[in-house]
Amino acid sequence: MALLLGACSEEEIRTYRVASEESESPVVAPSADGGASQDLSVVWHAQEGWAEEPAGQFQLAVYGLGPDLRVTVSMLPGEAGGVAANVNRWRGQVALDPLVASEITGAEVPGFEGEGELKLHELLGESGSGILAGILRLSGETWFFKMSGPVDELTDHRSSFLTFLASIETKEGSGFGDQGPPAAKSEEPKKPKIDFEVPEGWTVGEESPMRVASFRAAGEDGFQADIAVVPLPGDSGSILDNINRWRAQLQLEELEDENDPAVGKAVDGPVGTYFLTHMKSEETIVEDEFQGAISAAIIKGDKYTWFLRMSGEARVVEANRSNFESFVESVRFP
Incomplete structure (x- = not known):
């Protein structure tokens, strides 16, 4: 190990740039007291027993269904970043891995007769938390109706949430008219810019719509990271939420305190303060094939949260830990 780490410090470094145009951040609509305002293009009807609560800065309405279950209503102009980006953000909050855009389709809402396109997305995390979300796409704006809380309580209240979604009314002319919903663009969505240096020995990995870059590090016995x-x-979720999502993948217990040393540490780097964590499964995973490990960095920017993650067989991940930390330190935003 000492020889390996010594060699890593003198490795040749290759420089990569992933470039594209950065999209504008959406402007959040002002909140409306009482929820179903006649000035809005959508009217919703809270179910019996839902207690109205004060709405936050980015919310039009909030309802409580007990101490742990909440329903929120919010709206953003335009496409609001796209359905896939929002669903994957929620998946991260309930310890689920992101999906490619083609896998995020949603389900029709029985009984909905308003204009526009309303789809239900059910995100039930293995950690015990979940989200039921209705995304309503109208001409020029996107609405989000979300129920979040423990999975067992979501299951108990699923039918009332579906009734709530079916009761949504849209004002005449707020849908897509004869043109239908905006067609999905055939070209790849533009991705934000990032520069970094890739250590010698890492090879380019498989492409993915969610990634701006992908690499692989090889180890012994055919294992890799x-x-x-x-x-x-x-x-894109709190540091603790993301750490616990990765811990769930390694079958590790959920952490409750963000100050727990196992969470990781904040590091001052060239791009400002970022968060660095390392974790390893206590037992073998993937059908008892190997022990897994994850090294990850979270960099929060103005418009994006960047996740740099190395995962795989524990020996390969640990052997490349120094390389990974150097990789994170090399990040620059043009």
Whole structure:
């Protein structure tokens, strides 16, 4: 190991740039007292027993269904970053891996007769938390109706949430008219810019719509580690939420305190303060084939949260830990 780490410090470094245009951040609509305002293009009807609560800055309405279950209503102009980006942001909050855009289709909402396109997305995390979300796409704006809380409570209240979605009314002319919903663009969505230096020995990995870059590090016995660079719009969940999502993948217990040393540490680097974590499964995973490990960095920017993650067989991940930390330190935003 000492020889390996010594050699890593003198390795030749290759420089990569992933370039594209950065999209504008959406402007959040002002909140409306009482929820179903007649000045809005959508009217919703809270179900019996839902207690109205004060709405936050980015919310039009909030309802409580007990101490742990909440329903929120919000709206953003335009496409609001796209359905896939929002669904994957929620998946991260409930410890689920992101999906490619083609896998995020949603389900029709029985009984909905308003204009526009309303789809239900059910995100039930293995960690015990979940989200039921209705995304309503209208001409010029996107609406989000979301129920979040423990999975067992979501299951108990699923039918009332579906009734709530079916009761949504849209004002005449707020849909897509005869043109239908905006067609999905055939070209790849533009991705934000990032520069970094890739250590010698890492090879280019498989492409993915969610990644701006992908690499692989090989180890012994055919094992390898996967390195991913993924930007997600906005805040994309708390540090603790993301750490616990990765811990769930390694079958590790959920952490409750963000100050727990196992969470990781904040590091001052060239791009500002970022968060660095290392974790390893306590037992073998993937059908008892090997022990897994994850090294990851979270860099929160103005418009995106960047996730740099190395995962795979523990020996390969640990052997490349120094390379990974150098890789993170090399990040620059043009």
